[in-house]
Amino acid sequence: MIAVPQPSIVLVRPQLAQNIGKAARAMLNFGLTDLRLVSPRDGWPNPEAGPAASGADVVLEKARLFESVADAVADCAHVYATTVRKRGVTKPVLPPDEAVAAIHAEPGGSAILFGPERSGLETDDVAVARTILTVPINPEFGSLNLAQAVILVAYEWSKGQNLSQPPATELDPPAPQQELDGMIAQLETMLDGSGYFFPADRMPTVKRTLRTLLTKPGWTSQEVRTLRGVLSTLDRPRGPQRAATSRNASKRSSS
Amino acid sequence: MIAVPQPSIVLVRPQLAQNIGKAARAMLNFGLTDLRLVSPRDGWPNPEAGPAASGADVVLEKARLFESVADAVADCAHVYATTVRKRGVTKPVLPPDEAVAAIHAEPGGSAILFGPERSGLETDDVAVARTILTVPINPEFGSLNLAQAVILVAYEWSKGQNLSQPPATELDPPAPQQELDGMIAQLETMLDGSGYFFPADRMPTVKRTLRTLLTKPGWTSQEVRTLRGVLSTLDRPRGPQRAATSRNASKRSSS
Numbered sequence: 001m002i003a004v005p006q007p008s009i010v011l012v013r014p015q016l017a018q019n020i021g022k023a024a025r026a027m028l029n030f031g032l033t034d035l036r037l038v039s040p041r042d043g044w045p046n047p048e049a050g051p052a053a054s055g056a057d058v059v060l061e062k063a064r065l066f067e068s069v070a071d072a073v074a075d076c077a078h079v080y081a082t083t084v085r086k087r088g089v090t091k092p093v094l095p096p097d098e099a100v101a102a103i104h105a106e107p108g109g110s111a112i113l114f115g116p117e118r119s120g121l122e123t124d125d126v127a128v129a130r131t132i133l134t135v136p137i138n139p140e141f142g143s144l145n146l147a148q149a150v151i152l153v154a155y156e157w158s159k160g161q162n163l164s165q166p167p168a169t170e171l172d173p174p175a176p177q178q179e180l181d182g183m184i185a186q187l188e189t190m191l192d193g194s195g196y197f198f199p200a201d202r203m204p205t206v207k208r209t210l211r212t213l214l215t216k217p218g219w220t221s222q223e224v225r226t227l228r229g230v231l232s233t234l235d236r237p238r239g240p241q242r243a244a245t246s247r248n249a250s251k252r253s254s255s
Numbered sequence: 256m257i258a259v260p261q262p263s264i265v266l267v268r269p270q271l272a273q274n275i276g277k278a279a280r281a282m283l284n285f286g287l288t289d290l291r292l293v294s295p296r297d298g299w300p301n302p303e304a305g306p307a308a309s310g311a312d313v314v315l316e317k318a319r320l321f322e323s324v325a326d327a328v329a330d331c332a333h334v335y336a337t338t339v340r341k342r343g344v345t346k347p348v349l350p351p352d353e354a355v356a357a358i359h360a361e362p363g364g365s366a367i368l369f370g371p372e373r374s375g376l377e378t379d380d381v382a383v384a385r386t387i388l389t390v391p392i393n394p395e396f397g398s399l400n401l402a403q404a405v406i407l408v409a410y411e412w413s414k415g416q417n418l419s420q421p422p423a424t425e426l427d428p429p430a431p432q433q434e435l436d437g438m439i440a441q442l443e444t445m446l447d448g449s450g451y452f453f454p455a456d457r458m459p460t461v462k463r464t465l466r467t468l469l470t471k472p473g474w475t476s477q478e479v480r481t482l483r484g485v486l487s488t489l490d491r492p493r494g495p496q497r498a499a500t501s502r503n504a505s506k507r508s509s510s
Contacts (some may be wrong), residue, residue, distance in 0.1 A: 026403070028396045054398050090427065090475075097414070136413065141283045143309050148281070151403055152410055158391065159352070191485065195493030209481060217472035226464060230446065234489050238450030 007080075007103050007110040007157060008034040009150060010072050012125055015041045015117045021052025022147035023114075024059035029151065030158035035063040036072045036111070069113065069128050074178035077108025077218070081121055081129035082149055084142055090212060093132040096156040102131070103157070106218075108173030112153060117146050127208045128177070130215050174218035183224050184214055186231050262335075262358050262365040262412060263289040264405060265327050267380055270296045270372045276307025277402035278369075279314035284406065285413035290318040291327045291366070324368065324383050332363025336376055336384035337404055339397055348387040351411040357386070359415045367408055372401050429473035438479050439469055441486050 009027055014020050014037065024035055037044055044065050053060055066072035073079045080099055094102065103110045113129060115121035126132065135144060135152055144152075188207060197203040219227065264282055269275050269292065279290055292299055299320050308315055321327035328334045335354055349357065358365045368384060370376035381387070390399060390407055399407075443462060452458040474482070 025398055029392050029399055029403075031393045056396060056398070095414075135410070137284055138286045138413075141311060143280055143311070144284055148284075148403070148406055152406070155390070155407055155410075158393075159350075187485075190489060193492070194488045196485065196488040198493065210485070213472070213474065213478050213481060216474070216478075217468070219468065219471070223468050223471075226468060230442070230451065230465070233449045233451040234445060237448070238453070 005109050006032055006034050007100075007112050007153075008036050008073075008076060009154075010036045010038060010069070010111050010113045011040070011146070012038045012069055012072075012113055012121060013041060013116045014114075014146065017042050017044075017046035017048035018052040019117060019146045020044075020046070020063075021049035021054075021056075021060065023150045024049070024053045024056040024063070026147045026151035027154050028056040028059050030154035031161065032154045032157065033059050033062060035059050036066060037063055038066050038069055038072050040065075041116075069125050070177065070181055073111040073113075073128060074181070075109060075176045076111040077174035077176055078103065078106060078110040078131070079129040079177060079215075080110065080112045080131050080133040081126040082112060082114045082133045082135075082153070083121055083126060084134060084137065084144070091126075091130065091132050091216075093134050095136050096133060096153050097159075099131065099133045100153070100156045100159075106173070109176075111177075114146060114149055123208070124204075127211050128215075130218065172220035172222065175221040175224045179221055179224045180215060180219070183228050183231070184211055186228060186235075187214075190231060190235050260364050261287055261289050262355075262367050262408075263291050263328075263331060264409075265291045265293060265324070265366050265368045266295070266401070267293045267324055267327075267368055267376060268296060268371045269369075269401065272297050272299075272301035272303040273307040274372060274401045275299075275301070275318075276304035276309075276311075276315065278405045279304070279308045279318070280311040281402045281406035282409050283311040283314050285409035286416060287409045287412065288314050288317060290314050291321060292318055293321050293324055293327050295320075296371075324380050328366040328368075328383060330364060331366040333358065333361055333365040333386070334384040335365065335367045335386050335388040336381045337367060337369050337388045337390075337408070338376055338381060339389065339392065339399070346381075346385065346387050348389050350391050351388060351408050352414075354386065354388045355408070355411045355415060358412070369401060369404055427475035427477065430476040430479045434476055434479045435470060435474070438483050438486070439466055441483060442469075445486060445490050 009023065009032060011020060011023060014023075017040065020037065020040060027033065027035060040046065042048075044063070045060070049060055050057060099112075112133060113121060113125060115125065133153070135149060137144065187210070191197060197206060264278065264287060266275060266278060269278075272295065275292065275295065282288065282290060295301070299318070300315070304315055305312060335349075354367075367388060368376060368380060370380065388408065390404060392399065442465070446452060452461060
């Protein structure tokens, strides 16, 4: 068996500590140990998680706490958002088996987001992901709880562990999420200064659209650096050409 | 979809009515409705099952009560016994996916036995089965509860059913090459004016790199239009914000 990096399980704003414990138990049954918590409602650590974990304490002890989804997945190259509904976002939707096949096939770390018990992931959480993971379910009775969603994904992942994987592709892995976030932030600052986000109330939607576009390709770190060079040059033209750009811009404006 | 007879889920001497409810909920999520109970410890019907079923009442109402495993599976052609351990019986042992593949492939009704919460199936129960169903699990932490074992089997079974596949994503096709070329040409013009292509003899290589980046995502026509809007705005900032941009640029230049 070739070691495949484990996907991180990211619980976004979980409500009950008990369910964090149950998710930890579900994970460890299938060998997953990297649990990340984004703003758990009742704080962390929480004494109610332990008993529900039924002995999966090692997962709870290693669990890391984050303030935002972006922070939680900053080092991950692939982010999957688990949802039950399609949300009008133009991203690929995969069932658990195909999602874990993709995780096994692609180089770089992966994170799988699970939303709060009642409401599920918000649109902004889903926007961080490149791919939607949906468990196909009885259309007349969909009632998967958090730990069940986690266990199905963990179970599927464990199946791939027994398969001998072909040697990893020599493509560079996609850049970690934080590098992408840096590039997106740079572009947003430039666009904000250029009056792109108008009217202002559409800004969140427009930003999500841009994020979806820019997270789609899975650019490598080198590619992200190149694009940031492009943006920096557009933001601050170099040397003598600068005057020429302004002239061009005026010419076009007057046409 | 081809109608495949559903496997019956047989809970053998379950202890807590709550777990019967949870098993019913797990089943209905994946379209299974034939629940059979062999001598539940606390009797049947039991008012504690309902709340735990979270709405899967139809499964509980249809559940049938039997006095022995033999009675419960009398009408089934194939009996699978779910165990975590091999028990020295010489029967084939299948993981859930292979077991449900066999259920789909073979004519005749199937039953899957699940043992009591603490102890699991007795040797005599297993003796009724032709095949052992075992969920491959972390050898250092095996802690699947009854409803979880049921949900994994139900989930695997549902995969063979076309009904429960996620709706095919209706992603727009990638934009035709000429639209992409138009966008790349626009960016190149802007970069040329900003002094990006320096030294000039590297221009062909740099342009190829950019083209590789920008053709990687397979953006749709709509996405290409959005990006061209971004480029146009950066090239010709709108209205009052323009002065602000220039100020920012000077500030950064002087740092």
